[in-house]
Amino acid sequence: MIGERLSEVRKDHGDTQSSLAKKLNVSVATVRSWEQEKSSPAHEILVNICKMYRVSSDYLLGLSNVDPSYIQRRRLESFTQQELEELAEYERFLLWRREQEK
Template identity: 45%
Template sequence: MIADRIKDLRIQHNLTQAELAKKLNITRSSVNAWEMGISTPSTAYLIELAQLFHVSTDYLLGLSATSTLDISSLNEEEINIVYSLIEYFRSKK
């Protein structure tokens, strides 16, 4: 589960394994091992990944199916636009 979440988030953020590794100051093979399920990130890297991708560690670990979106830096008008978009997409299901 965590392997898929890391890979999906990396792709959603248009990062290569090498680019993600550079941001975390680790090797590309470490990222590859995480994505292949050969190894798992340490607690420290889980926290870094969660902060980098703006998701919870519970989401990364598969304990929560809900990802979050940090809107704290948006103004009220921008927040309303985001909520409108969410409602629009929900109505299309």
């Protein structure tokens, strides 16, 4: 499971196997081996991958089918900066309205 998820997350961040290998100071063959499920990253490297891509180890390891924070980040990345500002403004309005109703 880690290979498929690692490949997905890596591509979502615009990294190639080569660029990920450089970031982790491992060979491209090592990254390829992980993604083909022939081997798994060491604990320290797994932690680095999770921090780098801001994804939970449970999701990456296949222990959970959903990483809510990762899905949220992917969704938010689809908005323009102006749209994000409008969302923040609407959020402030909703909180203000909730306070007014009390």
